Amino acid sequence: MILSTSIVRLRDKLPLTASTDDTLNQNDISKYTGEQKDILRKLTDASEPRASIESGPYTHHYLISNGVVYITLCEKSYPRKLAFTYLDELDKEFVNSYGHRLDSDDLRAFAFITFENYIQKTRRVYEDTRTSVNLDKLNAELQDVTRVMTKNIEDLLYRGDSLDRMTNLSSSLRAESSKYRKAAKKINFDAMIRQYAPVAGAGLIFVFLIWWMFLR
Amino acid sequence: MRSTLNAVPTTNSLLKKSKLPFAVIIQPYTTLREDEAPVPVVSDSVISRCRRCRTYINPFITFIEQGHRWRCNMCNLTNDVPTAFDWDARNQKQVDRWSRAELNHSVVEFVAPPEYMVRPPQPLIYTFLIDVSAPAVASGLVATTARTILESLDRIPNKDKRTRVAFICVNQSLHYFSIPPPPAPSEPAMLVVSDLDEPFLPIPHNLLVPLAECREGIELLLNKLPDMFANSASTGNAMGPALKAAHKLIGNIGGKIVCLMASLPNLGIGKLEPRDDKKSLSAGAEKSLLHTQNSFYKAFAVECSKSQVTVDMFLFSSQYQDVASLSNLPRYTSGQTYFYPGWNAGRSEDAIKFAHEFSEHLSMEISLEAVLRVRATNGIRMNTFYGNFFTRSSDLCAFPSFPRDQSYSVEVAIDETIAKPFISLQAAVLHTTCNGERRIRVMTLAIPTTQNLADVYASADQVAITAFYAQRAAEKALSSGLPEARDLVVGKLVELLTTYRKELMTSNVGASAPLQFCANLRLLPLLFLALIKHVALRKTAAIPSDLRSAALDLLGTLPVKYLLQYIHADLYCLHNMPEEAGKPDEKTGEIVLPPKLNLSAALIERYGLYLIDDGQTQFLWVGRDAVPQLIMDVWGLPSLEHVKTGKTTLPVLDTDLSQRINAVISKLREKTGSIVWPNLYVVREDGDPALKLWASTFLIEDRADQGASYREFLTNMRERAN
Numbered sequence: 001m002i003l004s005t006s007i008v009r010l011r012d013k014l015p016l017t018a019s020t021d022d023t024l025n026q027n028d029i030s031k032y033t034g035e036q037k038d039i040l041r042k043l044t045d046a047s048e049p050r051a052s053i054e055s056g057p058y059t060h061h062y063l064i065s066n067g068v069v070y071i072t073l074c075e076k077s078y079p080r081k082l083a084f085t086y087l088d089e090l091d092k093e094f095v096n097s098y099g100h101r102l103d104s105d106d107l108r109a110f111a112f113i114t115f116e117n118y119i120q121k122t123r124r125v126y127e128d129t130r131t132s133v134n135l136d137k138l139n140a141e142l143q144d145v146t147r148v149m150t151k152n153i154e155d156l157l158y159r160g161d162s163l164d165r166m167t168n169l170s171s172s173l174r175a176e177s178s179k180y181r182k183a184a185k186k187i188n189f190d191a192m193i194r195q196y197a198p199v200a201g202a203g204l205i206f207v208f209l210i211w212w213m214f215l216r
Numbered sequence: 217m218r219s220t221l222n223a224v225p226t227t228n229s230l231l232k233k234s235k236l237p238f239a240v241i242i243q244p245y246t247t248l249r250e251d252e253a254p255v256p257v258v259s260d261s262v263i264s265r266c267r268r269c270r271t272y273i274n275p276f277i278t279f280i281e282q283g284h285r286w287r288c289n290m291c292n293l294t295n296d297v298p299t300a301f302d303w304d305a306r307n308q309k310q311v312d313r314w315s316r317a318e319l320n321h322s323v324v325e326f327v328a329p330p331e332y333m334v335r336p337p338q339p340l341i342y343t344f345l346i347d348v349s350a351p352a353v354a355s356g357l358v359a360t361t362a363r364t365i366l367e368s369l370d371r372i373p374n375k376d377k378r379t380r381v382a383f384i385c386v387n388q389s390l391h392y393f394s395i396p397p398p399p400a401p402s403e404p405a406m407l408v409v410s411d412l413d414e415p416f417l418p419i420p421h422n423l424l425v426p427l428a429e430c431r432e433g434i435e436l437l438l439n440k441l442p443d444m445f446a447n448s449a450s451t452g453n454a455m456g457p458a459l460k461a462a463h464k465l466i467g468n469i470g471g472k473i474v475c476l477m478a479s480l481p482n483l484g485i486g487k488l489e490p491r492d493d494k495k496s497l498s499a500g501a502e503k504s505l506l507h508t509q510n511s512f513y514k515a516f517a518v519e520c521s522k523s524q525v526t527v528d529m530f531l532f533s534s535q536y537q538d539v540a541s542l543s544n545l546p547r548y549t550s551g552q553t554y555f556y557p558g559w560n561a562g563r564s565e566d567a568i569k570f571a572h573e574f575s576e577h578l579s580m581e582i583s584l585e586a587v588l589r590v591r592a593t594n595g596i597r598m599n600t601f602y603g604n605f606f607t608r609s610s611d612l613c614a615f616p617s618f619p620r621d622q623s624y625s626v627e628v629a630i631d632e633t634i635a636k637p638f639i640s641l642q643a644a645v646l647h648t649t650c651n652g653e654r655r656i657r658v659m660t661l662a663i664p665t666t667q668n669l670a671d672v673y674a675s676a677d678q679v680a681i682t683a684f685y686a687q688r689a690a691e692k693a694l695s696s697g698l699p700e701a702r703d704l705v706v707g708k709l710v711e712l713l714t715t716y717r718k719e720l721m722t723s724n725v726g727a728s729a730p731l732q733f734c735a736n737l738r739l740l741p742l743l744f745l746a747l748i749k750h751v752a753l754r755k756t757a758a759i760p761s762d763l764r765s766a767a768l769d770l771l772g773t774l775p776v777k778y779l780l781q782y783i784h785a786d787l788y789c790l791h792n793m794p795e796e797a798g799k800p801d802e803k804t805g806e807i808v809l810p811p812k813l814n815l816s817a818a819l820i821e822r823y824g825l826y827l828i829d830d831g832q833t834q835f836l837w838v839g840r841d842a843v844p845q846l847i848m849d850v851w852g853l854p855s856l857e858h859v860k861t862g863k864t865t866l867p868v869l870d871t872d873l874s875q876r877i878n879a880v881i882s883k884l885r886e887k888t889g890s891i892v893w894p895n896l897y898v899v900r901e902d903g904d905p906a907l908k909l910w911a912s913t914f915l916i917e918d919r920a921d922q923g924a925s926y927r928e929f930l931t932n933m934r935e936r937a938n
Contacts, residue, residue, distance in 0.1 A: 006336075014330070015333075020469050033335070108329075109328075109330040110330075110653075110654070113378065114377050114652070116339070116378055117377055117428075117429070121397075
């Protein structure tokens with residue numbers, strides 16, 4: 001089942017349109033909307049143009065085309081090929097209707113919200129995975145093999161984080177160790193002084209006595 | 217936005233000493249549709265807000281450091297000015313920052329950037345729950361509703377083409393209608409669910425359908441609806457389960473549920489018993505009659521508010537319908553209760569009234585998923601909020617849908633001494649328009665401060681004070697009881713008079729001094745007397761609790777303009793109108809109204825023709841000695857005996873008087889901020905005594921059953937103040 005769909009401009013992550021979800025409860029879906037936002041944040045021009053990211057019982061599928069990201073949340077059992085055909089169809093219709101306005105700078109968020117009607121219609125057509133039309137589409141394309149990269153969402157989200165953490169740890173470790181070295185040197189020096197101070201003092205007194213008694 | 221005090225005392229002790237209430241009446245929308253009163257819009261999404269108190273930039277801030285920073289007028293923090301204020305990045309040129317709307321107008325609307333959205337903008341959704349039990353069909357409710365909705369389909373706001381509708385008919389079981397979208401054949405199908413304990417949706421799709429797409433199917437359904445239930449003989453009404461089912465249908469998105477009922481819900485959850493036993497209209501039981509009978513209505517209201525669902529109630533019944541319980545749903549979900557007692561479609565006036573009001577209600581450009589927050593200068597705090605909404609956390613008011621014909625008031629408290637020369641109050645409403653845009657409407661008000669008690673009294677706004685006390689009295693009546701509400705109003709008036717006399721009058725007045733009050737508050741005793749004599753609060757055992765509940769609802773939500781008219785009706789003398797009254801004015805083209813009179817029977821001549829209008833009902837009073845020529849001019853009948861009393865429509869004749877009277881009546885019925893279309897009743901002085909009694913209750917300056925006349929009231933006040 002296709003649950004929620006969003007269309008976002010790539011360069012500034014401005015949301016252009018989305019489907020209002022009437023299948024999942026507001027509370028359940030907020031976790032996945034948060035994940036969707038995280039994924040969108042990490043996407044750049046150099047990212048993989050088509051990918052599926054698994055997360056719990058659901059999967060996020062996204063497609064980047066002409067500077068626009070089409071992302072949808074589907075159940076894990078929903079065929080991946082069908083999801084991408086769905087996204088392709090949305091892409092074609094969206095560019096057809098609004099392509100010329102996509103680059104303007106003063107576009108407000110959700111400016112093309114009327115497109116939601118088309119999203120709902122297309123979603124209904126794709127919902128039923130048993131219809132023959134959809135089965136044909138399943139068999140015809142080999143998207144799975146050639147174009148789609150599957151990842152796990154934890155890898156995507158935490159990869160950057162752990163590397164950062166490593167660099168932070170190592171630089172802090174280095175700073176701490178240089179501090180310790182300085183402190184250790186200082187302590188050693190102090191200990192040495194303390195050790196030899198009485199001996200040096202006694203020697204000085206002895207020399208002075210000798211001078212006083214014999215060389216005056 | 218209107219404050220009760222136009223010179224604010226600097227300390228709390230001064231405010232307490234003056235005994236004047238400090239409150240703000242907030243009405244973000246004054247008309248039902250946006251284009252009738254447009255507000256400047258800042259469309260470039262550059263919203264500058266104070267870093268500490270989150271106030272929006274407004275005309276009362278000061279720029280410092282040659283305009284590089286601005287000082288907030290609420291918390292005195294300096295903030296940076298965003299670069300877009302001076303430089304238009306798109307056209308690459310300098311702009312004058314003072315031409316920006318938010319620095320020049322105190323009411324502006326900002327277009328909200330994505331940070332203000334929790335989810336994509338909600339589409340407008342209407343779910344109609346129509347009662348099709350025998351009483352409803354017999355009174356013609358079903359047929360009139362279907363026809364009105366059909367005619368108003370074009371008026372429902374649908375600019376973004378996403379508006380969706382659903383229909384559920386209710387009698388002893390729930391009837392759902394599935395309307396398949398084109399290209400499937402758009403023959404709507406009815407699905408009946410009789411399980412009331414766990415109402416479920418029979419099919420997942422096609423119950424909630426887009427209006428633009430499935431227009432044909434919806435029209436087919438509405439045409440067939442009256443015939444489908446024409447022979448229904450069931451008297452069951454399972455509105456409670458229907459409400460739960462509708463909530464399940466739209467709960468994930470939000471929207472409006474409109475309930476139209478002509479009988480008491482008597483099946484399933486939310487069942488109500490008729491409890492208006494005439495014997496129990498005594499003082500003690502009266503209070504409990506105003507409370508809800510069944511806790512379902514309060515609990516369900518909270519659930520609805522959380523899922524952004526609003527419930528409106530349209531109630532038509534000739535018998536007890538427990539308006540008190542049912543009106544809890546609209547009250548906490550920012551809806552409204554509309555009560556039509558004894559409605560019957562057979563009377564054309566009733567049908568026209570409902571059709572007009574329902575059509576206006578559907579075409580109202582409401583806002584969705586809204587929240588309201590009021591901020592003020594440091595040292596000032598919002599204390600209590602009054603109106604139809606749900607208070608989520610201490611100062612955030614949640615409105616699943618924001619109507620345009622209601623007003624709200626906030627009581628303000630002064631916590632610390634104010635050192636500035638003026639204070640500011642800002643109300644911000646974050647909402648989604650019915651066209652799918654997320655916007656913020658910001659209203660800012662600046663009021664000077666003073667340390668002088670005389671200034672505080674001289675600047676008090678009696679209209680705002682009355683409006684505030686009307687809302688407080690309505691709330692008090694529901695929480696403590698009617699006598700307490702009346703005592704609250706009268707007690708406050710006595711306090712004000714006493715304080716004025718003690719503090720502000722020169723000392724050489726004796727115990728038998730005349731009653732003194734400052735000029736700007738001199739109508740306050742009259743307005744307060746009108747308030748306690750109003751149907752909602754009047755001390756009498758003769759008013760049915762349904763009428764009282766409906767009146768209390770109106771007191772608590774009417775905009776100030778209509779509230780004043782509601783408690784103090786307008787009385788026009790029609791037989792002695794000046795020449796230009798009733799005809800269009802030369803300059804504005806508006807019909808000129810005749811002058812208004814004081815509400816006293818002493819001014820009513822025995823041969824005269826008068827019009828009493830309180831915004832909800834109109835009375836045409838004909839004196840018993842009216843000349844036959846007058847009757848002929850207005851009704852075309854030879855003499856007074858032939859004039860029928862009661863709810864009627866005035867005939868439009870060729871005579872000058874008839875034309876002018878009809879012009880005046882239709883002008884009074886045009887309202888830009890309210891959906892109400894008043895009914896006209898003809899009252900003869902020598903006619904039906906019940907009708908005459910009803911009309912004379914509007915003449916508040918006179919003595920009535922258990923109510924003092926204006927003169928007696930003032931004397932009483934004088935004694936209590938001395």
